[in-house]
Amino acid sequence: MPAAQHPAYPVGLRLTDRKTIVIGGGQVAQRRLPALIAAGADITLISPSATPSVEAMADAGEITWVRRRYEEGDLADSWYVLVATADRAANDLASAEAERGRIWCVRSDDADAATAWTPATGRTEGVTVAVLSSEAADRDPRRTAAVRDALVEALRDGTVTADRTRTPGVALVGGGPGDPDLITVRGRRLLAEADVVIADRLGPRDLLDELPPHVEVIDAAKIPYGRQMVQEAINQALIDHAKQGKAVVRLKGGDPYVFGRGMEEAQALAAEGIPVTVVPGISSSISVPGAAGIPVTHRGVAHEFTVVSGHVAPDDERSLVDWSAMARLTGTLVILMGVDKIGKIAEALITHGKPADTPVALIQEGTTATQRRVDATLATVGETVVSEGVKPPAVIVVGAVVHENPSRNQR
Structure with a gap:
């Protein structure tokens, strides 16, 4: 088939409940199948093997997997086919069958031998952005992906706007x-x-x-x-x-x-x-320790983490935190809004059995340009906050994970 001399004609395929064939269960199929599943296509995968992710799609019933190589006649009654194997001869045979059957065919190995191309696609708030190169000789996937990403980001952040109904309320x-x-x-x-x-x-x-x-x-x-x-x-x-x-x-x-x-x-x-x-937003209870190089969980060190508010001292009758239970936990304790109460909190944890040398990290202004980290122990954290001038907002991390970070300067 000669190389295309004209730009591709853009069109949106409606594949809901329509027979779609994917030949090859490798990385290309792994990338393309989720979009076909989302489109509601009736998908049959023909391949003797598949990646674990593709196999999971078959196990979940999202696709039908025929565990063998492509055979003549496999494309009968199909609407769309994706040919994505490393066998050029098999790809040529499948492509030829699709041509005879007037079935739109995408090929991962040879775009010029295909009758359809897959655009670089992005979606945001009900809008699909699909980008194709206008010239056959200029099909650089990195360029089309960059244009796609720029358009989607512009729609998301409001740089590019369109008339639409605003979110009410x-x-x-x-x-x-x-x-x-x-x-x-x-x-x-x-x-x-x-x-x-x-x-x-x-x-x-x-x-x-x-x-x-x-x-x-x-x-x-x-x-x-x-x-x-x-x-x-x-x-x-x-x-x-x-x-x-x-x-x-x-x-x-x-x-x-x-x-x-x-x-x-x-x-x-x-x-x-x-x-x-x-x-929903990214909670500082997880993100700020992470930005300071501290994992709130770590294999062999902490199997759980607990987030508590420290805005009320343990001896305050309004406190809803069971500090004796917090002291018994072996995982990570993350305290928000507790800078001015950390002395009393540490005292309560030690009183209820938490070792006095338990590591503590205070991360002030986490994820910002003024982020700083101050380390202490339960025994010293009250004095350290005063001597180091730690001010809110700061996230306080208590537990062995404080010493697991790869870099004290990570941001």
């Missing part, structure tokens, strides 16, 4: 631990669509600079021992702006439901009949 968006790159793509997109953003101090502040001038930003910072916007006022602000028909984003640090009062806000909005979208 209020979005409770977890902004992650502080680094603006660690917000989810959905969170960034909702920020780009917002009319009003009610932001916490611990949210990724750099993202606010990217907002258009018309966006109203309300400071809901809860600065310890300083000015604060009481929760009832935050709830009312969310309700008032949403009832005005505005797209409202409540931007929080970490995850909305991990010590973020997200449920209180969701309940207040639901009571007013306002739709709520919750966008």
